[in-house]
Amino acid sequence: LSATPDGAPKQKWTPEEEAALKAGVVKHGAGKWRTILKDPEFSGVLFLRSNVDLKDKWRNMSVMANGWGSREKARLALRKVPSAPKAEENPLSLGTAVQSDDETVDTKALALPSNPVQITGSKRSFSRYTSYP
Amino acid sequence: LSATPDGAPKQKWTPEEEAALKAGVVKHGAGKWRTILKDPEFSGVLFLRSNVDLKDKWRNMSVMANGWGSREKARLALRKVPSAPKAEENPLSLGTAVQSDDETVDTKALALPSNPVQITGSKRSFSRYTSYP
DNA sequence: CTATAGGGATAGGGTTTT
DNA sequence: TAAAACCCTATCCCTATA
DSSP states (O other), X not given: OOOOSSSOXXXXXXXXXXXXXXXXXXXXXXXXXXXXXXXXXXXXXXXXXXXXXXXXXXXXXXXXXXXSOHHHHHHHHXXXXXXXXXXXXXXXXXXXXXXXXXXXXXXXXXXXXXXXXOOOSOSOOOOSOOOOO | OOOOXXXXXXXXXXXXXXXXXXXXXXXXXXXXXHHHHHOHHHHTTSTTOOHHHHHHHHHHHHHHHSSOOHHHHHHHHTOOOOSSOOOOOOTTOOSOOOOOOSSOXXXXXXXXXXXOOOOOOOOOOOOSOOOOX
């Protein structure tokens, strides 16, 4: 029960903030976190979030929209397989009634409108093998 | 993975590339990024990197050479010892010759004349209601 | 115009709390 | 256990300067 000495009381995202984030992504594109933050249209709502916060929140929202935890599953699957005994957890999805109260957090169209971010092409843009640990 | 806006997921530096960069610095000097890149001795390994990439990587390596293991140090210092020790080794796999490295990543002769990098990473972590200028 | 240095933003892995 | 919020930092981008 040792709470962190100070500093980070964990700020939960409000529906207004989530809506502003989504609107910002629609307007400026995913990845333009600082731009979204400086936009006076959203800065009033997101003024206590950082650009990294926006990025993190968007990732969480995207993970939920994209099937089911692709990242965690993949990493856990590649963990050391200690031939663990099974039969202890059976994830029955109960009570996952997603109720949209007022602001429908529609996690459907997380498509970003392809930013006009095109570099002058002076650098290599082709990755031969994109492999990371 | 996800649809990358530009097509540059991220190119992690391989040990071979790091070794080539260090050898290039030894041969041509730090700051001669373009020269290192054009050297046929290293261009075969660093052909996907730009001179700016070399500069950035060298900066990062220099920072690591100094005392900046904040993550490791801090975490290890505050590490709590669990009462139930976990199995770290898995003696199932046999004959797995674990080779850690082929070239000792010697971070010794990073001739950098005192680079006092102090990032003002202070973020406002105030409560919910903060006045905005 | 080209190259480097430096500041700053982003991406992704990791950690803590719920 | 998983999920949400947050942290850490390698990599990448932008701009000023020589």
